Structure formats: structure tokens, C-alpha cells
Amino acid sequence: MNYKLIGKILSFILFIEIGLLVPPLLISAVSGDTNVTFSFLKTIALLAAAGGLLYILTRKSTPRMYAKEALVTTGLSWIIMSFFGCLPFVFSGVIPHLADAFFEVASGFTTTGASILSSVEDLPRALLFWHSFSHWIGGMGVLVFLMAILPLSNTGNGYTLRILRAESPGPVVGKLTPKMSSTAQILYLIYFGLTMLDAVLLKCGGLSWFDAFCLAFGTAATGGFGVVNDSFMSYSPYIINVTTVFMFIFSINFSLYYLLLMKQFKAFFKDEEKRLFLIIVGASIALITWNILGMYSSWNEALRHAAFQVATVTSTSGFASADFDQWPAFSKTILLCLMCMGACAGSTGGGFKVSRILLLMRNAKRNIKQYQHPQGVEVIKMNGQRIDEQTIASTNVYLSVYVAIAIASLLVISLDGFSTETNISAVIACLNNIGPGFAAVGPTANYAGYSVLSKIILSFDMLLGRLEILPILVLFVPRTWKKHS
Amino acid sequence: MRILIAGSGKVGLELTRLLSAEGHDITLVDRKQSCLQSAIEKYDVMTVEGNAASLDVLNTADVQNADLLIATTGLDEINMLACIxxxxxNPRIHTIARIRNPEYKDQVYLMKRDFGxxxxxxxxxEAATEIARLINYPGFPKQDTFVDGRVEIVEIYLRNDSSLVNRHLYELPNIIxxxxxxxxxxxxxxxVMPSGxxxxKAEDIIFVTASTNNLHQLLKNLGIVTxxxxxxxxxxxxxxxxxxxKTLxxxxxxxxxxxxxxxxxxxLIxxxxxxxxxxxxxxNHDFLEEEYFEQFDTLVSLTGLDxxxxxxxxxxxxxxxxxxxTKLGRADSLAMLEKLPVGSVVCPKELCANSIVRYVRAMQNEIGSAITVHKIAEGQAEAIEFLVDDTxxxxxxxxxxxRTKDNVLVCCITRGSTVEIPNGNSVFRKGDHIVVVSNGRTVIQKLNDIFEDK
Structure with a gap:
């Protein structure tokens, strides 16, 4: 394995993280909170030392990267990002325990939005900003950002595609343009543009710029950290509706927006994954509205809350405009199913991904047909393109590994004595990067009650979910670290 | 530039490697998904699956915005159809087709004229031309041509008895x-980039720039019996x-x-x-003996099996x-053969890819980039041909x-049909082709990069 190249890319990641810590540092300096300012400065100094040392040791690397290196780089960079990212919380004493802080920041970077804090309102403003900003960084992925700005990919080397594949969600990841750097730039421009639009619209709804940006970061990355304790419950219908729309926008594949920009409207409207997504979402909203009608004064209000909750759960954001833990079982079951489904591939959302469900459904259909008609030949297509058997096989494997990890995590965290509903929803909410679950981890509660072991397990579930299992899983396979394998 | 490459065979992949390294936007078209898959994991390119001669596939590959199509599929007919x-x-597009069937060889000019x-x-x-040149000038293990074959850089090994041993370089013109x-x-x-x-010393390998017309004289006066x-x-x-x-x-x-x-x-007969x-x-050894194999002056191994x-x-x-x-179909094993006594190695795929790359560079000439680049001295130095223009x-x-940068040498100026080996009083003018040699440490991408001042 090419350790030097991995180290070099990791050192770049550390340098980028320094840059990302500058906005919260400025905010803390302006608000005059010296304790927090020093905690940011300490973190930056540590990052500079670690990054500089790593860079000096690895600057003479060969640009050879194969599949394994790409996976390991991706997995490691997210772990070290989360580790250094949680230091400001530890140094400032806001979250004194390292495992708690790691959970909180991993939850930020992986756009989960699960929290151990009982009151976000008490956070210093700079840390609150960093809390939400970590969502935005993690939403599109920091390695994709690295590819957009660094000439890593300009050496004519294709290994960058492996990184894009490892970091971007979905069963099939392709480029928009021949050059990886321009693909990454386009993705970031779309991401940036839509985030700004969201922030401006929220500002128009009467929020302060600070709140508008923090919420826009959480929405764009489909993260879920709010700026007040009751998430969206006290906001006006306008803000709830704007956020609903934007959560849906951010859970659709970003390459479709590129098609829109390129004026290829036909391809945009014909996308099968988006169509299935909209059908499922529409049906869920209708069913939940009907189910909860009795709880709200008007039909209008029930629809608004149903739509918001469906959006927050399918996009895997994890905001809440109502305490959906109080809803009838039927609605909660729908939400639980939607939690597992997640958003579309190539979006900032997490979960199992609609396109994988589409592939599994078509594969099941093919298998049933083959039982009835053994000689029949069929291929599986998506958007008119044949999906090769390798992709279908790996989708099946993904499902089984995903279930296995969920069960293993569930067993461990069950030791802590919470109810089964709490535990199941906690694992599902972390693995799918949603955030709040039901009962003791519901929208008005938090994860503080879990033990250190459970918090570490759940933190890794978040990373596994965000990076779609493999990049984190390979780190724990002994074979990865063997010399000739 | 935006370049479409049709066919991901040996030549297609070599072109992908060379051109994507030069920073072009490459889209690779092939019928085989598996070939594309391995290409996209190796190089920074985009791929489209399908037949490159079909309208749909070309549209998917965004031919409207492409500057160049290189058709190198296995079939000449597909290549031509794709270009047409x-x-x-896209009437603005440049097209390059690989046409290898000897039956079409004489109608190439027709295709150029009528099909654009x-x-x-x-x-x-091209391989045959290269081999014929090696046979005609056997004194040089390796030679690289510039300015449409008018200038050569040849490699000469100095034996102990060579007339050049222990001579200063400035004495060279008197000897040769x-x-x-x-x-x-x-x-x-x-x-080493030598000065006057x-x-x-004996056992040096020297790289000599000369006009192609002077090669024979060079060999004769050096006492290398040709x-x-x-x-x-x-x-x-x-x-x-x-x-x-046919040539021989x-x-x-x-x-x-x-x-x-x-x-x-x-x-053949x-x-x-x-x-x-x-x-x-x-x-078969006995068969070779029967054919008086060992009595020939030159052996060219050209079978389909490397x-x-x-x-x-x-x-x-x-x-x-x-x-x-020795002819090699695949260049992949070249690095393993370096120390083996296989003589001069000719790789048709590389020659073909190089001539296409030269065309691509010439297309970009408006911005003053290199026309021909050859690695010399075991890859430690680069000889680059430029066109002198307004800029x-x-x-x-x-x-x-x-004042030029360290380790950069202007070693030839070609004006029209005259080739000049420059001295201190030489000048270059617009329209000249000049060849510069630099050691790999100084990056020369444009002609202006050789000057010390900004």
C-alpha cells in the first residue's frame, strides 16, 4: 500500500480543516469569547503541527493509487477530520468528554444531526456555527472539495474517480465532465448556489443572518442541527415550508441539476430514481396527513407537518417541526421505513438510497420471472442504461452488510437498558444519518444517556452510513494492512 | 481541447494516457463496457458505451462541442464512418482515422479531400518506415526526428578507439x-548538458543534433563503418x-x-x-538453419507474438x-526488456500514438506549445520542437x-529548407522551427519558458 500518498492527502485534509476553522474563529474573536477563541487557536496549532509533520514525511510520494488506497484514504480522512474537529468543544470545556465531543462532531460531518447536547441554545455562538458548518463541509465531502481545488487529478490519473466513488453515495457514480476537477467544481458550485438561495429565503422569513446560514447549512447537507432547542417547532409556517422544499431539493441527485443547467430537460424529467422518490414521498405525505388529521386544528397544518416530517426523514436531515414521537403508530412506521430508504444517490442525503431499492426491486422481479420461465433472458436497466451484474451483486451485498452492521450495533447498545424502540430507532437514525429517532432518542430528547461504548459504536455507524460502509469497514479488515495483499 | 477517442484498444489507450496527461478533456467511446471500466479507473476521462459511428452515441459523447475525433477502433470502415x-x-471538428488496410492505402487522399x-x-x-530507417542508418541505436524529418538527434556510443575520445567539444566541427x-x-x-x-571520454554516450542530410557524412568522418x-x-x-x-x-x-x-x-509472393x-x-531451429538464417545482415522479428x-x-x-x-505489439513489457539483447525495439502502437499526439500539438500551435517532444538520454533530458510565432x-x-535558463540549449534552427546548427551569432525569426534540449528538471511548456527573464 502506498502509505506516503495516503499520508500526503491526509495532510492536505488537515490543512483544509485549518481553513475551515477560520470562520468560527473569526466569529469567536468578534463576540469576544476568549476561552472559545483559544480553543480554536489550540486546535489550529495542533492541525498545523500534525499536517506539517505528515507533509514533510510524505512529500516525496509516488502518485500511484489503487482501489485499496482510495478506500483507506477516504475512511481515514473522515476519522481524523472528526477527531480534530471535536477538539474545540473539548478545549473550551463545553463538552468535556472526548467520546461525547467525537460523537457530536462525527454527527456533524456525517450530516446525521444526532446530538448529546440537551440545550444547543447555551452553546457559544462560534461553537454553534462550527456545529452547523460541519454539516455543510460533510455534505458534499471534503475529498471532493480537495479534488476541485488541487491539481491532484490534473496529472491525467484516474484514481480520483475511486475517491469520488468512495465518498459520494449511490450504487453507480459517474463523472459529469471528462476532468475530475471540473466535475468536482460543478458539484460544489451547485451546492454553494443552492445553499445561498436557501439562506436568503430564510432571511426573508425574519431570521437573523446567523440563524439563516446555520439552518441553511443543516438543510443543504441534510444534516439536522438546529440553532434552538426545539428544532423547527417554534418557527413560522413560511420557514417550515421553505425548509421542506429545500430538503427535497437536496435529496435529489445533483447531476440532475447539471442536466438542468445544460438544458437537457428531457433527461431531467425522465430520471427513474427521482420519479420513484417523488411517488414514495407523495404517497407517504398523503397517508400521514390522513392519519394525523385528528391531532391538528386544520387540514392545512396537518399537511404542513406531514410534509416537513417526511422531508426531514427521507432527506435524512432530522429536523422536527412537530414531536412526531407522539404521532400514531401507523405514521411512525411510515417514517421508520422512510428512514431506512433515505434519499437519492448523488445527493447530500444518506440512507440506503432510492436507486438501490429500485435495483433490488427490479432484480427481485427478474428472479421471479426466471422461476416461471427458466430460459428467459433479461437484463436490468435504469434510465435506459444496462446495469451490469457486478453492480447488482454489490447492491445485494451492500444490503446484507448493512443489515448485519445494524444488528451488531443494536446488540451492543442494548446493554444500556433503553427500550427496544429507542435502540432500534437509534441505530437506524445513526446508520442512515438522520439524527433523532423515537422514544428516548426522539425529536425532543437526545443521546446523552448512552454509555461511552455505545456512543463510539453509534459514531462509527454514522461514518459507516455516510461513506456507505466500505471505506470504514476496510480499515478494520486485517488484510488491508498486510504488505502484499 | 475536447477530444473524443473512439476505440479503447492499444492505440486508443496509449493516446488516452498521453493526451489526458497533457490536460485535454478526453471522452472515450467503446463498445465494451469492461475496457471502458478499466480505462476510467486509470485515467481522468469520461466514457460512453456504444458504436462510435452511430449518431446517438456521438451525440451522447457531446460531439457538437468537441474539437477533435480520433477513431482508432479495430475496423477501418467504422473509423471512416465515425469521422464522416x-x-x-459538427463541421468544425478535426478528424483522425486509423486506416490500416493496405487496400485503402492509395485512396487516403480521396478520403481526406471528400470526407474531410x-x-x-x-x-x-509507420512502423515499416521506422524499421526501414533503422536499416538504412544502422550506426545509431536510437534516433529521434524533428521538423518533418529534416533534423535528427542521434545517439552515438564512444568506443575506446573513437577519434572523439579526449577531445574538447569545440574541436568537433574540425573532426566531423x-x-x-x-x-x-x-x-x-x-x-550532462555539456559546454564547449x-x-x-571513452564509453560516453553522446546525443548529436544534425541535419538529416549530414548523417552519412557524420558516420563516415567518425570512423563508424556504416x-x-x-x-x-x-x-x-x-x-x-x-x-x-516493398520499400527494401x-x-x-x-x-x-x-x-x-x-x-x-x-x-505475399x-x-x-x-x-x-x-x-x-x-x-523451429532446423527450419531456420535451412533458410540460412545466421547469414543475414539484419533480422527483423515481426511475428504477431511478442x-x-x-x-x-x-x-x-x-x-x-x-x-x-524487434517489433512489440504491447509496450507494457518495454521496461522489462531494457537489459536484454533484443536490439532496436519498434512499437507500432507508440509510433502511431506519437504521430497523433504531434497532430494534436500542432492544432494547439496558436498558443505556442510544443510540436514534437522526444525523451533522450534514458529519459533524463527532453528535446522539444517549437514554432517561433508573434508572441x-x-x-x-x-x-x-x-539569457536562457540553466540547462536549456537551443540546438537547431530550421528556416524553410535550411537547417542551421546555431552559434552565438545565430538569430531566430517568426516562422522558424527551433529545437531546444532541456534536462527534465526545468519544465518547458512554451517557447517563452526557455528565457531567463520574465
């Missing part, structure tokens, strides 16, 4: 009696053999072609009445054939007044 279709969709083909490349013909310039010296495996008072080959043994009756035998027979050499396929032998054609297996070519060439060396040339600085100034 692409031009219908910008360039037709024939790897086998023609204009040459030593642009690099490889001593103990290290490349550099003293040559006993020109009189008989050539061609193992394998491929298309390269055909082109090569035309020059009056004795040519023997050996192939194991009777039908092919009959075809009817096309090449002056050549000798035998049918048999070149891996491994057989290598074995045959090594055997040819061991029985004392003076000149051995070039210091035109019309004598070279002695221009």
Missing part, C-alpha cells in the same frame, strides 16, 4: 567536417512485413519473408515478386547477426545576447 458522421454533426478527414494514420506503415551539436552526454548513467570546453545491410530476414508476414519488404526491395536489398501460413505466403518467401515456423519476437531476436544476436530489430520574445536577437 462526426463532421456532419484531417489525418489518416497507418501504424503498420559538418555542422553538428552535442546536446547531451550520458556519462556513468547521468545526463567539455572533454569527451556497412549498409544487404540482406534482411523478416520473421512473420504481417502488414508491416509487406510495407517493409525497391532499394535493391535481398529480402526473405518467413510466415507459417501458406495462404499468406502466396499472397504475388504482391512482392522480388522478395523470397518461405513457409515455415520461425520457432514473446516469440523476443526469443528470436536474442537467438539472432547469439548467432552473430549484426543488426537485430515569442527575443526574435531577431543574436543568441549570445539572450
Amino acid at each position: 458522421t462526426a463532421r456532419q454533426l 478527414l484531417s489525418l489518416a494514420v497507418n501504424p503498420e506503415l 567536417k559538418c555542422q553538428v551539436l552535442v546536446c547531451a552526454v550520458l556519462r556513468d548513467g547521468k545526463a 570546453d567539455f572533454v569527451l 556497412k549498409k545491410a544487404k540482406s534482411v530476414f523478416l520473421a512473420g508476414g504481417s502488414r508491416i512485413s509487406y510495407y517493409l519488404a 526491395c525497391g532499394e535493391g536489398l535481398t529480402v526473405k519473408i518467413v510466415d507459417r501460413n501458406m495462404q499468406r505466403c502466396e499472397e 504475388s504482391l512482392l515478386p522480388k522478395a523470397m518467401v518461405s513457409c515455415g515456423d520461425v520457432s 514473446e516469440l519476437n523476443i526469443v528470436l531476436s536474442i537467438y539472432g544476436r547469439s548467432v552473430g547477426i549484426p543488426q537485430v530489430i 515569442t520574445r527575443h526574435t531577431g536577437e543574436p543568441l549570445k545576447n539572450i
Whole structure:
């Protein structure tokens, strides 16, 4: 394995993280909170030392990267990002325990939005900003950002595609343009543009710029950290509706927006994954509205809350405009199913991904047909393109590994004595990067009650979910670290 | 530039490698998903699956916005059709097709005129030309051509008894009696950019720039006996053999072609009445003896099997054939062969890819980029050809007044048909082609990069 190249890319990641810590540092300096300012400065100094040392040791690397290196780089960079990212919380004493802080920041970077804090309102403003900003960084992925700005990919080397594949969600990841750097730039421009639009619209709804940006970061990355304790419950219908729309926008594949920009409207409207997504979402909203009608004064209000909750759960954001833990079982079951489904591939959302469900459904259909008609030949297509058997096989494997990890995590965290509903929803909410679950981890509660072991397990579930299992899983396979394998 | 490459075979992939490294936007089109998959994981490119001659596939590959289509699929007809279709969709596009069937060779000019083909490349013909040149100038293990074949950089190994040993470089013109310039010296495996008072030693390998017309004189005056080959043994009756035998027979050499396929032998003898054609297996020792194998001056191993070519060439060396040339279909194994006595190696795929890359560079000429780039001195130095244009600085100034960067040497100026090996008083003007040599440490991308001042 090419350790030097991995180290070099990791050192770049550390340098980028320094840059990302500058906005919260400025905010803390302006608000005059010296304790927090020093905690940011300490973190930056540590990052500079670690990054500089790593860079000096690895600057003479060969640009050879194969599949394994790409996976390991991706997995490691997210772990070290989360580790250094949680230091400001530890140094400032806001979250004194390292495992708690790691959970909180991993939850930020992986756009989960699960929290151990009982009151976000008490956070210093700079840390609150960093809390939400970590969502935005993690939403599109920091390695994709690295590819957009660094000439890593300009050496004519294709290994960058492996990184894009490892970091971007979905069963099939392709480029928009021949050059990886321009693909990454386009993705970031779309991401940036839509985030700004969201922030401006929220500002128009009467929020302060600070709140508008923090919420826009959480929405764009489909993260879920709010700026007040009751998430969206006290906001006006306008803000709830704007956020609903934007959560849906951010859970659709970003390459479709590129098609829109390129004026290829036909391809945009014909996308099968988006169509299935909209059908499922529409049906869920209708069913939940009907189910909860009795709880709200008007039909209008029930629809608004149903739509918001469906959006927050399918996009895997994890905001809440109502305490959906109080809803009838039927609605909660729908939400639980939607939690597992997640958003579309190539979006900032997490979960199992609609396109994988589409592939599994078509594969099941093919298998049933083959039982009835053994000689029949069929291929599986998506958007008119044949999906090769390798992709279908790996989708099946993904499902089984995903279930296995969920069960293993569930067993461990069950030791802590919470109810089964709490535990199941906690694992599902972390693995799918949603955030709040039901009962003791519901929208008005938090994860503080879990033990250190459970918090570490759940933190890794978040990373596994965000990076779609493999990049984190390979780190724990002994074979990865063997010399000739 | 936006470039579409149709066909991800040997040449297609080599082009992808070279052109994506130069920063072009490459889209690769092929019918086989598996080939595309391996390409996209190796290079920074985009891929489209399908037949490159079809309208739909070309549209998907965004032919409207492409600057160049290179069609190198296995079928000449598909290549031509792809180029014609692409031009219908986008009249501005340049098209390059690989056309390898000898039957089409003479109608290439028609295709260029009527179908708007910008360039037709024939790897086998290029390989045959290259091999013929190696046979005609056997003194140089390696030579690189510039300015449409008018300037050469050749590699010469100095033996103990060479007349150049212990001489200063400035004495060179008196010994050789023609204009040459030593642009690099490889001593103990290290490349040196020499100045006038550099003293040559035995076992140096020197790289000499000279006009192609002066090559014979250079060899003669150096005392390198250029006993020109009189008989050539061609193992394998491929298309390269055909082109090569045709050239060599035309020059009056004795040519023997050996192939194991009777039908092919009959075809060859009817096309090449002056050549000798035998049918048999070149891996059979007794058969080779029967064909007086060891009495030939030159062996060219041209069979379709790289491994057989290598074995045959090594055997040819061991029985004392003076000149051995090996054709390799795949360049992948080149690095493993460096130390083996296989003689000069010719790789049609690389030659073909290089001539296409040259065309691409020429297309970009408006921005002053390199026309030809060759690595010399075991890859430690680069010889680059540039066209002097309006943006070039210091035109019309004598070279002695221009400060160039360290380790950069202007080693040839070509104006029209005259080739000048420059001295301090030489000047270059707009429209000249100049060849500069730099060691790999100084990056030269545009001509203006060679000057020290900004």
C-alpha cells in the first residue's frame, strides 16, 4: 500500500480543516469569547503541527493509487477530520468528554444531526456555527472539495474517480465532465448556489443572518442541527415550508441539476430514481396527513407537518417541526421505513438510497420471472442504461452488510437498558444519518444517556452510513494492512 | 481541447494516457463496457458505451462541442464512418482515422479531400518506415526526428578507439567536417548538458543534433563503418512485413519473408515478386538453419507474438547477426526488456500514438506549445520542437545576447529548407522551427519558458 500518498492527502485534509476553522474563529474573536477563541487557536496549532509533520514525511510520494488506497484514504480522512474537529468543544470545556465531543462532531460531518447536547441554545455562538458548518463541509465531502481545488487529478490519473466513488453515495457514480476537477467544481458550485438561495429565503422569513446560514447549512447537507432547542417547532409556517422544499431539493441527485443547467430537460424529467422518490414521498405525505388529521386544528397544518416530517426523514436531515414521537403508530412506521430508504444517490442525503431499492426491486422481479420461465433472458436497466451484474451483486451485498452492521450495533447498545424502540430507532437514525429517532432518542430528547461504548459504536455507524460502509469497514479488515495483499 | 477517442484498444489507450496527461478533456467511446471500466479507473476521462459511428452515441459523447475525433477502433470502415458522421454533426471538428488496410492505402487522399478527414494514420506503415530507417542508418541505436524529418538527434556510443575520445567539444566541427551539436552526454548513467570546453571520454554516450542530410557524412568522418545491410530476414508476414519488404526491395536489398501460413505466403509472393518467401515456423531451429538464417545482415522479428519476437531476436544476436530489430505489439513489457539483447525495439502502437499526439500539438500551435517532444538520454533530458510565432520574445536577437535558463540549449534552427546548427551569432525569426534540449528538471511548456527573464 502506498502509505506516503495516503499520508500526503491526509495532510492536505488537515490543512483544509485549518481553513475551515477560520470562520468560527473569526466569529469567536468578534463576540469576544476568549476561552472559545483559544480553543480554536489550540486546535489550529495542533492541525498545523500534525499536517506539517505528515507533509514533510510524505512529500516525496509516488502518485500511484489503487482501489485499496482510495478506500483507506477516504475512511481515514473522515476519522481524523472528526477527531480534530471535536477538539474545540473539548478545549473550551463545553463538552468535556472526548467520546461525547467525537460523537457530536462525527454527527456533524456525517450530516446525521444526532446530538448529546440537551440545550444547543447555551452553546457559544462560534461553537454553534462550527456545529452547523460541519454539516455543510460533510455534505458534499471534503475529498471532493480537495479534488476541485488541487491539481491532484490534473496529472491525467484516474484514481480520483475511486475517491469520488468512495465518498459520494449511490450504487453507480459517474463523472459529469471528462476532468475530475471540473466535475468536482460543478458539484460544489451547485451546492454553494443552492445553499445561498436557501439562506436568503430564510432571511426573508425574519431570521437573523446567523440563524439563516446555520439552518441553511443543516438543510443543504441534510444534516439536522438546529440553532434552538426545539428544532423547527417554534418557527413560522413560511420557514417550515421553505425548509421542506429545500430538503427535497437536496435529496435529489445533483447531476440532475447539471442536466438542468445544460438544458437537457428531457433527461431531467425522465430520471427513474427521482420519479420513484417523488411517488414514495407523495404517497407517504398523503397517508400521514390522513392519519394525523385528528391531532391538528386544520387540514392545512396537518399537511404542513406531514410534509416537513417526511422531508426531514427521507432527506435524512432530522429536523422536527412537530414531536412526531407522539404521532400514531401507523405514521411512525411510515417514517421508520422512510428512514431506512433515505434519499437519492448523488445527493447530500444518506440512507440506503432510492436507486438501490429500485435495483433490488427490479432484480427481485427478474428472479421471479426466471422461476416461471427458466430460459428467459433479461437484463436490468435504469434510465435506459444496462446495469451490469457486478453492480447488482454489490447492491445485494451492500444490503446484507448493512443489515448485519445494524444488528451488531443494536446488540451492543442494548446493554444500556433503553427500550427496544429507542435502540432500534437509534441505530437506524445513526446508520442512515438522520439524527433523532423515537422514544428516548426522539425529536425532543437526545443521546446523552448512552454509555461511552455505545456512543463510539453509534459514531462509527454514522461514518459507516455516510461513506456507505466500505471505506470504514476496510480499515478494520486485517488484510488491508498486510504488505502484499 | 475536447477530444473524443473512439476505440479503447492499444492505440486508443496509449493516446488516452498521453493526451489526458497533457490536460485535454478526453471522452472515450467503446463498445465494451469492461475496457471502458478499466480505462476510467486509470485515467481522468469520461466514457460512453456504444458504436462510435452511430449518431446517438456521438451525440451522447457531446460531439457538437468537441474539437477533435480520433477513431482508432479495430475496423477501418467504422473509423471512416465515425469521422464522416462526426463532421456532419459538427463541421468544425478535426478528424483522425486509423486506416490500416493496405487496400485503402492509395485512396487516403480521396478520403481526406471528400470526407474531410484531417489525418489518416497507418501504424503498420509507420512502423515499416521506422524499421526501414533503422536499416538504412544502422550506426545509431536510437534516433529521434524533428521538423518533418529534416533534423535528427542521434545517439552515438564512444568506443575506446573513437577519434572523439579526449577531445574538447569545440574541436568537433574540425573532426566531423559538418555542422553538428552535442546536446547531451550520458556519462556513468547521468545526463550532462555539456559546454564547449567539455572533454569527451571513452564509453560516453553522446546525443548529436544534425541535419538529416549530414548523417552519412557524420558516420563516415567518425570512423563508424556504416556497412549498409544487404540482406534482411523478416520473421512473420504481417502488414508491416509487406510495407517493409516493398520499400527494401525497391532499394535493391535481398529480402526473405518467413510466415507459417501458406495462404499468406502466396499472397505475399504475388504482391512482392522480388522478395523470397518461405513457409515455415520461425520457432523451429532446423527450419531456420535451412533458410540460412545466421547469414543475414539484419533480422527483423515481426511475428504477431511478442514473446516469440523476443526469443528470436536474442537467438539472432547469439548467432552473430549484426543488426537485430524487434517489433512489440504491447509496450507494457518495454521496461522489462531494457537489459536484454533484443536490439532496436519498434512499437507500432507508440509510433502511431506519437504521430497523433504531434497532430494534436500542432492544432494547439496558436498558443505556442510544443510540436514534437522526444525523451533522450534514458529519459533524463527532453528535446522539444517549437514554432517561433508573434508572441515569442527575443526574435531577431543574436543568441549570445539572450539569457536562457540553466540547462536549456537551443540546438537547431530550421528556416524553410535550411537547417542551421546555431552559434552565438545565430538569430531566430517568426516562422522558424527551433529545437531546444532541456534536462527534465526545468519544465518547458512554451517557447517563452526557455528565457531567463520574465
